[in-house]
Amino acid sequence: MGGHFRLLMQVAFRNLFTSKINLLIGGIIFFGTLLVVVGGALLDSMDSAMSRSIIGSVAGHIQVYSDDSKDELGLFGNMGGEPDLAAVDDFSRIKPVLEKHPNVKTVVPMGTNGALITSGNTVDLTLARLRDLYKKRAEGGETPGLRENIDSLKSHVRQMVALMEEDLVRSQALLSESARTPEEKESLVRARSEAFWNTFEQDPFDSLEFLENRIAPQIPDGDMLYLRYAGTDLDAFQRTFDRMEVVDGQPVPAGQRGMLLSKFFYEEYLKLKTARRLDLIKQERDVNKKTIATDPQLERWVKENQTQTRELLFQLDPIKTRLAVERLQKVLGTQEPKLEKLLSTFLATDDANFDTRYAQFYSELAPLLELYRLRLGDSLTITAFTRSGYVQSVNVKVYGTYQFKGLEKSALAGALNLMDLMSFRDLYGYLSADKKAEIADLQKQSGVQAVARENAEDALFGEDSGNSLVAEATPGVIDEKDAFTGALDSLRRDDLAKRIYSQDEIEQGVVLSAAVMLKDPEQLPRTMAELQQSAKDAGLKLRVVSWQQAAGIIGQFVLMAKLVLYFAVFIIFVVALVIINNAMMMATLQRVREVGTMRAIGAQRSFVLGMVLVETLLLGFVFGAGGALVGSGIMAALGSAGIPAGNEALYFFFSGPRLYPSLSAGNLIAAFVIVLVVSSISTLYPAFLATRVSPLKAMQTDE
Amino acid sequence: MNPAAKAPIVSITNVTKDYNLGKVVVPALRGVDLQVHPGEFISIAGPSGSGKTTLLNLIGCVDTATTGVVSVAGQDTKQLSERQLTNLRLHTIGFIFQSFNLVSVLTVFQNVEFPLLLQRKLDKAQRRERVMQLLEQVGLAGHAKHRPNELSGGQRQRVAVARALVTRPQLVLADEPTANLDSVTGQHIIDLMKELNQKEGTTFIFSTHDAKVMNHANAVWRLADGKILDRLSASEAQRAMAVGGH
Numbered sequence: 001m002g003g004h005f006r007l008l009m010q011v012a013f014r015n016l017f018t019s020k021i022n023l024l025i026g027g028i029i030f031f032g033t034l035l036v037v038v039g040g041a042l043l044d045s046m047d048s049a050m051s052r053s054i055i056g057s058v059a060g061h062i063q064v065y066s067d068d069s070k071d072e073l074g075l076f077g078n079m080g081g082e083p084d085l086a087a088v089d090d091f092s093r094i095k096p097v098l099e100k101h102p103n104v105k106t107v108v109p110m111g112t113n114g115a116l117i118t119s120g121n122t123v124d125l126t127l128a129r130l131r132d133l134y135k136k137r138a139e140g141g142e143t144p145g146l147r148e149n150i151d152s153l154k155s156h157v158r159q160m161v162a163l164m165e166e167d168l169v170r171s172q173a174l175l176s177e178s179a180r181t182p183e184e185k186e187s188l189v190r191a192r193s194e195a196f197w198n199t200f201e202q203d204p205f206d207s208l209e210f211l212e213n214r215i216a217p218q219i220p221d222g223d224m225l226y227l228r229y230a231g232t233d234l235d236a237f238q239r240t241f242d243r244m245e246v247v248d249g250q251p252v253p254a255g256q257r258g259m260l261l262s263k264f265f266y267e268e269y270l271k272l273k274t275a276r277r278l279d280l281i282k283q284e285r286d287v288n289k290k291t292i293a294t295d296p297q298l299e300r301w302v303k304e305n306q307t308q309t310r311e312l313l314f315q316l317d318p319i320k321t322r323l324a325v326e327r328l329q330k331v332l333g334t335q336e337p338k339l340e341k342l343l344s345t346f347l348a349t350d351d352a353n354f355d356t357r358y359a360q361f362y363s364e365l366a367p368l369l370e371l372y373r374l375r376l377g378d379s380l381t382i383t384a385f386t387r388s389g390y391v392q393s394v395n396v397k398v399y400g401t402y403q404f405k406g407l408e409k410s411a412l413a414g415a416l417n418l419m420d421l422m423s424f425r426d427l428y429g430y431l432s433a434d435k436k437a438e439i440a441d442l443q444k445q446s447g448v449q450a451v452a453r454e455n456a457e458d459a460l461f462g463e464d465s466g467n468s469l470v471a472e473a474t475p476g477v478i479d480e481k482d483a484f485t486g487a488l489d490s491l492r493r494d495d496l497a498k499r500i501y502s503q504d505e506i507e508q509g510v511v512l513s514a515a516v517m518l519k520d521p522e523q524l525p526r527t528m529a530e531l532q533q534s535a536k537d538a539g540l541k542l543r544v545v546s547w548q549q550a551a552g553i554i555g556q557f558v559l560m561a562k563l564v565l566y567f568a569v570f571i572i573f574v575v576a577l578v579i580i581n582n583a584m585m586m587a588t589l590q591r592v593r594e595v596g597t598m599r600a601i602g603a604q605r606s607f608v609l610g611m612v613l614v615e616t617l618l619l620g621f622v623f624g625a626g627g628a629l630v631g632s633g634i635m636a637a638l639g640s641a642g643i644p645a646g647n648e649a650l651y652f653f654f655s656g657p658r659l660y661p662s663l664s665a666g667n668l669i670a671a672f673v674i675v676l677v678v679s680s681i682s683t684l685y686p687a688f689l690a691t692r693v694s695p696l697k698a699m700q701t702d703e
Numbered sequence: 704m705n706p707a708a709k710a711p712i713v714s715i716t717n718v719t720k721d722y723n724l725g726k727v728v729v730p731a732l733r734g735v736d737l738q739v740h741p742g743e744f745i746s747i748a749g750p751s752g753s754g755k756t757t758l759l760n761l762i763g764c765v766d767t768a769t770t771g772v773v774s775v776a777g778q779d780t781k782q783l784s785e786r787q788l789t790n791l792r793l794h795t796i797g798f799i800f801q802s803f804n805l806v807s808v809l810t811v812f813q814n815v816e817f818p819l820l821l822q823r824k825l826d827k828a829q830r831r832e833r834v835m836q837l838l839e840q841v842g843l844a845g846h847a848k849h850r851p852n853e854l855s856g857g858q859r860q861r862v863a864v865a866r867a868l869v870t871r872p873q874l875v876l877a878d879e880p881t882a883n884l885d886s887v888t889g890q891h892i893i894d895l896m897k898e899l900n901q902k903e904g905t906t907f908i909f910s911t912h913d914a915k916v917m918n919h920a921n922a923v924w925r926l927a928d929g930k931i932l933d934r935l936s937a938s939e940a941q942r943a944m945a946v947g948g949h
Contacts, residue, residue, distance in 0.1 A: 007813075007820045014808030597804040600765055601866070602793025602821050604786060695765040695792070698804055699756060699878060 008607075012615035016622065021587045025616075026623035028576050029675055033627030034634075036569060036671035037663070041635050043565055045661035046653055053655045054551045056243040057404045057413050058230060060108065060515030061524055062531065063550035064088075064098065067541040073513055074552025075112060076412055082114055083552070085512045087387075087428070088542075092507040097538045098516055103527045105519045106240045111231045111424050111512035112416070115384035116224050122314040123216040125373070126156055127208055134204045154200065156317030157211065161191045163313055164218060187214035225269050227382065229417045231424020233506050234260070240517050243407070249376035249400020255500040257420045259380060259396045263403040264414025270373045273311055274347065275366070277301040281349070282358050288646075291351045305347040309340055312369065320368045327364040376400050379497075386429020394426045397497060406656035412554065413652055421506050428510060513550075554652075573674065577682040584616065584686035588693075595690055596697030605691040612687035613680065620679040627675075628668055635663040710777065712874055712906050713739040713762050718771030720757050720929075731757040733929040734771070739908060741873065744900045746917045747910040748940065749926035755910040756878055758926065762908060763796055763876045764788045776873060793821055797867030799877035799896075799909075803859040805851040805866075811838070812847040815865045822870055837865040841895060857888035864895055868905065877909035881916055893919050914941060 016022055055061055058075050065073050071083035088094060091109040098107045130153045137146055165188055190196050191211065200207045234252045238244055248266075252258030267276065281301050284290045292298045316324055321339055328342040329335065336342050349357045374380060379395045386392045396419060407413035518527055528544050535542040548555040588595070595608055642658030645651050653659075720732040732754045739745055739762075747755050760766035761773050764780050773780045776795045780788060792798075797818075805814045812834055819830045838844045841861040843854075851859055860880060867875050877896070881889030897919050900907050909916075917923050923940035925932040935943060 004820055004823060007817065010813060011806065011808060018808055593804065594806055597798075597800070597806070598817075599789070600763070600792060600798050601818050602789055604789050607821065696760060698798070698800060699760060699765065 004607075008610050008614045009618070011611055012618045015615055016619060019587060019590075021583045021590075022615075022619060025580050025583045025679070026619055028579055029620055029623040029679055030627040030630075032573060032576050032678070033624045033671050033675045034631045035572065036674055037628050037631030037667055038634055039565060039569060040670060041631075041663045041667045042638075042659075042661050043562060044664065044667060045659060047562070049655035049659055050653045051547065052243075053404075053407055053410070053413065053652050054554070055521075055547050056241055056655075057407060058110070058112075058241070058416060058515065059547040059550045060106075060240065061518040061521055061547055062516040062528055062544060063110075063513050063547065064094065064516060064531070064535070064542050064544050065513035067543045069543065072552065073543070073545060073550050075513075075550050076415075076552055076554045082112065087111075087510045087512055088514070089510060090508055091511040091514065092504070092509075094514060094535070094540055094542065095507060097534055097540060098514065098531060101527060101531055101534065103518050103520055103523050104531075105517045106236065108236045108240050108515040108517070109233050109421060109507065109511040110515055111421075111428060111510070112228065113231070113384065113424070113428060113512075114226055114228045115382045115427065117227050117380060117382055118224055122311070123157070123160055124212065126153060126160070127212050127216060129153060130157065131205070131208050134208070152317055152319065154197070155319075158197060159316070159318050159321065160314050161188065161215065163310065164188060164215070165192055167310075184214075184218055188218070191215050227265075227417060228415050229259070229382075229419045229424070231419045231421045231428070231511075234258070234418060234420055237418065240515070241404070243404045244402055245405055247401045247403050249398075252399045252420060253500075255502065255506070257396060257423050257497060257499070257501075258399045259420070259423070260400055260402040260418040261374075261398055262414045262417050263401040263408065264411065265417055266372065266374075266401045268411075268414070272315075272369060272371050272373070273308065274305050275361070275369075275371055277305050278358055278361055281354065285351075285354065292349065292354065293351055302347070302349055305349075306344045309343040309347070312343055312365075313340060315369050324365060324368055331360055331364060374398060382423075382427060384427040384429075386427065390429070392427055392429050394423050395497075396420075396423045407651055409657065410651035420501075421509065421511070422501060425510050428512075573678050577678055580616075580679055580682035581685060584612070584683050585689070588612070588686045588690045591690075592693050592697050593700070595693040596695050596699075599693060600695035600698040608691045608693070609687050612683060612690050616679050616683040616687075617676060620676045624672055624675040628671055631671070632663055632668070635661060639663070710740075711738040712741050712776055713737070713908070714772075714774040715758075715761070716772045716774075718761065718768045718773055720754075720761065720766075721769045731929055732761075732768075735929070735931055737924060737931060739874075739906060741906050742900070742904045743906050743908075744897060744919065744921045745906075745908045746920035746923045746937075746940075747908065747926060748912060748917055748923050749910075749932075750912065753926040754929040755926055757929075759876050759878050759908065759910055762874075763798060764792050793818065794870065795873050797870065797872040797875040797905075799860070799863050799867045799875065799880045801879040801882045803851070803856070803863045803883070805859055805862055807851055809850075810847065811843060811849050811851070811854070811862050814851065814862055815869050818866060818870045833869060834865075837869050840899065841865045855888075856884050857891060860884060860888075860892050861895065864892065864899070868899055868903070871903070872905065874906045874908065877907065879910055879912075881911065881913060886913075886915065889913070889916065917941065 016026075054075075063073055063075070066086040066088050068086035069084065071085060073085060074083045095107050095109075098104055130150065133146060133150050133153065137150070168185070168188060187210075191214075196207070235254050238251065246260065247263045249260075252260060261270070267279070271279075281292065281298050284295065284298055285292075290298055292302055313321075316339070325337065325339050325342060328339070328346055332342065332345055334342070334345070336345070346357065346360075376398055379397045381393055381395050383391055383393045402418065404410075404413050516531070518524065524546060528546060532542070532544040535544065548559070598608065598611075599605075638661050640660075642660045643654070644658050645654040645656075651657060715735055715737040718732055718735045719730065722729045722731055735754075735758065737758075747758060749755050757766070761768050761780075762775060764775060764783075767773075767781065775791060778791065780791075783791065806817065809817070815834045815837055816830055819825055819833065825833065835844060835847070838847055841864055843858060843861055843865070846854065846858065851862065854862065860883075863880075867877075875896070880896070881892055884892065893916050896907055896909070899905055909920075911917060917940050918937055920937050920940075923935045923937060925935065925940070925943070
């Protein structure tokens with residue numbers, strides 16, 4: 001009957017607030033629930049934020065790759081570099097198998113790899129531009145405009161040589177013996193001489209070669225950069241990963257070769273270092289409220305800007321140098337004639353003048369400078385080791401920069417640059433089984449036909465035989481001289497850059513993996529199993545992995561974080577269990593007389609058991625609800641204010657600069673269930689003891 | 704009224720009770736024979752350690768005899784399970800304790816209602832009527848909503864009396880019900896018990912070592928060293944006490 005339960009509730013409810021021990025237990029339950037609600041919700045929110053980052057950037061929901069791979073797929077790189085994956089010979093064979101599944105929305109071909117690129121030093125870049133102009137002149141004859149440009153660049157180069165000589169004098173003053181070899185000094189002297197420049201035009205290419213080979217290497221400001229790239233069907237990629245957006249420049253035209261650099265990478269590695277440092281100082285000051293006076297990092301950047309002005313000096317030809325001097329004299333209000341000193345003074349920023357100087361840098365100096373070492377629209381020479389072990393270079397035009405929305409500042413997401421599949425395949429240098437056989441066949445025959453081949457080429461191109469072997473070379477940067485004269489290569493290069501590939505060409509060929517985007521992500525585990533099965537049925541040896549596995553070490557990192565947190569929660573609840581157990585034991589002992597009385601006047605053991613359990617459950621409900629309520633409040637506050645990702649590494653995990661955590665019903669229910677189960681379990685033994693209390697205890701007197 | 708004519712409600716035959724205190728076995732009762740008939744108002748008297756409480760515990764089915772037969776309401780308690788014994792206590796016996804033993808977190812009304820709730824015989828209205836009836840009888844109808852700690856000792860014991868009687872038990876056991884009360888209040892409690900005994904016909908067995916309290920009993924069983932000395936009428940007992948048999 002209801003009365004019985006009501007009695008239990010009455011006793012329990014009254015006991016709730018009269019016993020101090022109950023308040024202690026209640027407090028534990030309160031904080032336990034709070035922890036589970038807040039911790040669980042944060043963890044889940046972070047998990048889903050990170051999954052949005054991973055799924056929305058490169059992984060998709062599912063990744064498929066060859067089962068012959070030695071390593072596991074790691075889209076963000078694994079420990080010790082790129083994973084060793086076997087190639088999928090032909091994407092067009094796996095695509096229909098995957099797309100057949102009703103839950104598959106899109107399939108995007110992919111391959112990630114890394115290569116070293118040289119960003120080129122300023123002398124090199126200027127010389128290359130000068131060479132282009134001479135080439136143009138050689139092809140189309142001289143125009144006044146062209147002449148003017150050539151003269152400007154020439155005087156720029158002379159300016160740089162002058163600066164280098166100054167450096168030389170300075171280093172000689174510092175060291176008793178020069179760091180440079182006699183040949184280097186000799187070259188520098190020659191480059192400085194009027195004679196050299198007066199005869200420059202007689203054989204401009206010869207003169208350029210001298211500068212390129214003898215002068216440019218003396219400048220150590222060229223960087224080797226590590227470039228991670230993903231070769232993909234760029235159109236399909238952009239359609240599928242809607243977080244991707246082109247920031248500057250333009251998308252790679254459909255079907256063409258080309259690259260989109262990550263905005264993060266472009267800023268971090270290709271921007272003029274002085275400008276980059278100014279940006280960083282500004283960001284630290286504005287966002288993180290640091291000051292130059294107190295933060296050693298900012299102080300270091302300022303110092304580097306003051307001392308490393310040569311990067312700027314080299315960029316300026318005499319006309320621009322004069323302009324820069326005028327502008328800086330005006331800004332600084334001095335008559336100092338030397339640009340180096342002016343720059344050093346200008347860049348000696350402190351907290352008071354930083355914002356003005358920052359603005360002045362971009363308004364006065366930046367228009368005179370190339371802010372980036374690679375202009376959008378220029379080509380980038382990428383050199384990579386192919387699968388077969390030889391070095392392959394490919395020129396890829398950089399059309400623009402892109403970023404993933406919300407992950408603008410994430411170094412992890414920003415490390416990946418996008419490339420068309422054709423260039424990727426060239427760099428990957430993969431030979432399909434058929435091709436390998438063909439080459440082996442050719443090699444076998446080549447001994448016999450060596451002479452015949454020479455003849456054939458001569459016949460074909462009617463050129464002298466100097467470049468006949470180069471025709472076999474890889475597409476991309478080769479010796480300029482040969483390219484210039486070799487009709488075949490220049491033809492091939494133009495052809496490659498402008499050619500529009502059909503969708504079939506893009507898809508029929510090697511990829512390393514394929515990203516699968518699903519219509520209903522909830523169905524992920526089932527879809528994975530079904531895709532695995534259909535791949536097997538189609539005779540394809542594929543590995544089907546979730547985005548979490550595909551993310552490699554990153555996915556595992558989050559799993560680890562989760563495990564650690566769950567373990568912490570587990571420990572806390574084990575401790576809570578012990579404390580509640582002890583507290584309930586004390587409470588039971590305190591109430592031996594009362595329980596004995598109840599037993600004496602006719603309460604069964606089951607009643608006593610029920611009484612203790614109901615009391616704990618009620619305790620759990622009341623304080624658990626309190627904890628859940630406060631937890632919900634905290635989450636609501638955090639949800640609207642957001643948790644700032646103090647560190648840029650966190651952007652990826654927060655899927656943006658702030659994490660806006662949300663509380664799901666699941667979090668609340670989980671917290672409640674855990675708390676009730678823990679408190680019930682911890683009460684079982686005390687409750688059992690209570691049922692063993694003899695009614696005799698009622699008879700004992702107070703002595 | 705001739706109680707002896709009916710079947711005894713409590714029948715104790717050759718009962719012994721030993722307490723096992725580690726290595727030593729302490730005999731608390733050494734062969735007791737005793738019969739109580741319905742409607743009697745019996746006092747068990749004797750000095751401390753004479754076995755009064757042990758005897759009451761055996762009658763109250765909260766403890767079992769080492770040897771011998773204890774029969775309550777016609778049932779041999781040795782033959783009953785723990786569950787059945789509890790039911791016997793719930794339906795047949797009422798208890799009044801020396802220290803009142805009210806449930807401190809419940810109100811006066813709820814304390815009295817408690818056994819009725821355990822019994823599950825009456826609905827809410829009936830329970831309410833019965834509880835209020837009892838509270839009126841013990842003169843505490845106006846205190847129904849008070850908590851035990853808001854009451855005096857005498858009032859608390861009256862609540863305990865009401866709780867013991869609310870289920871209309873055949874037998875009420877009271878172990879030194881007046882020991883924690885001053886003599887006037889104790890007197891009132893005994894008067895109340897006597898009144899209920901006469902009105903409702905409930906059998907009362909109470910232990911005491913207070914001669915004034917014994918006065919009201921139909922009969923006084925005197926206990927010493929775990930044995931029944933004699934069964935006296937109230938006046939005989941008083942005389943015996945006066946002589947010095949305390």
